[in-house]
Amino acid sequence: MTTDLNDVRNIVILTGAGISAESGIDTFRGGGGLWEKHRVEDVATPEAFARDPELVLCFYDMRRAAIQEKEPNAAHAALARLDAGWPGDLLIVTQNVDDLHERAGARRVLHMHGEHLNAWCTACDVRSPWRDSLVDRPACPECGERALRPDVVWFGEMPYQMDRIYDAVRKADLFVSIGTSGAVYPAAGLVRTARDLGAATLELNLEPSQGSAWFDETRLGPASDLVPAWVD
Ligand code: BJW
Incomplete structure (x- = not known):
């Protein structure tokens, strides 16, 4: 099991508020x-x-x-580059209700908490x-x-497109979480599902999230440094 992009084909990327923090949100x-x-x-x-x-x-x-x-930052831009060039399955599942992934140019984006x-x-x-x-x-x-x-999507309401998210997680051989505290379910549980189904798991965050123990690898720092370094 590896978190190296050269070794995987199908990727699910979960993003949270931390990826937009350096855009001023x-x-x-x-x-x-x-x-x-x-x-x-x-x-x-x-x-x-x-x-x-x-x-x-x-x-x-x-x-x-x-x-x-606000404007997209280097982390949104790096994910958009990855999306544009990635030949396998890729889905950016964002908990964010802003449109910065799309404005950076990403196409395969799903807003589980709405827009x-x-x-x-x-x-x-x-x-x-x-x-x-x-x-x-x-x-x-x-x-x-x-x-x-x-x-x-407010607390007590069902997040959007959970079937599509679980389908993508089932096929993924890499699950990456970026800029989320892991405090809110069901998003916070996706890493465990991915891991149970055999995917490698990578966390990129400013600090360890609540679910940090579930990741094979955690890299700590600002998303605008970590995400381009991971993608490029
Ligand atoms: C950086 C950085 C930088 C900073 N670079 N990193 C007990 C157990 C399990 C579940 C529950 C439970 N009690 C209740 C529940 C369910 C509840 C829940 O999870 N509650 C928990 C609080 C315990 N969940 C729900 O209600 C969900 N629905 C649901 O479960 O439905 C099932 C159901 C429904 C009906 C009937 C039957 C079943 C819905 C959750 C909806 C969440 N909505 C919000 C608001 C959206 C709209 C809005 O924007 O106002 O979504 S809440 C808020 O939290 C928002 C976010 O998407 C979500 C997650 O936050 P996120 O993105 O992780 O942000 P932060 O701030 O928490 O973390 C930021 C991270 O970034 C930090 O770690 C920083 O370190 C890092 N960071 N700068 C990199 N530069």
Whole structure:
């Protein structure tokens, strides 16, 4: 079992907030993280949205506006290069709701926790591209109902496309985790599934994640150094 790119064909890469940190997008946990400034229970659960939609929509309006001013960094660019040139199966499973992988040029990207730049109509179930505010309860472009919410996965909701993710993990001979604390399931459990099925596992993170013991190899440092060094 090897984490060397020359020895593998099918790769799953899980990314988290740490890969976008050097682009200036806040992470969630740790010093300065979003959950230090906002209580999860107030802004990132369906119950919070039912209780105080304005607070939740403001929180997401602020973050939706912020990501549009940020740029991909060297780590996003390195993964885009890998994606473009990789002949085998490759899937970037991102927990991030920003679009920096796509803006760096990556194509094989799956957003398991949704996307800031989509609005989801809970009346007609259609997702529409969305860049502006949601707090004034605009009408759904599809059905006209004022039932739009951010298209993100809150605690207690099912992450997107889990079947597709597990299919890719089953085929993978290398599983790489980049910039995630390993605190949130089911994403945090993917390394164990990959490992149980025989894949080599590599972690690239600023500090050991909660699941560090499950990785064959851990490299510590900023993603903008570690990811290009791994890919190139
Ligand atoms: C750098 C760096 C640099 C910094 N370079 N690195 C008990 C046990 C197991 C599970 C549960 C449980 N109790 C509840 C659950 C389930 C729950 C859960 O996991 N809770 C845990 C907190 C315990 N999970 C869920 O509810 C999920 N759904 C689910 O399980 O459905 C099943 C189900 C549903 C219904 C019925 C039946 C079953 C849903 C989880 C949704 C998560 N949503 C969020 C918000 C998304 C929208 C938004 O953006 O607001 O997703 S929470 C937040 O955490 C966000 C992230 O994607 C996610 C993960 O965070 P991430 O990316 O790891 O960021 P950080 O900040 O934690 O870490 C950053 C890392 O980067 C750090 O390690 C740094 O060191 C590093 N770093 N700078 C490299 N420059």
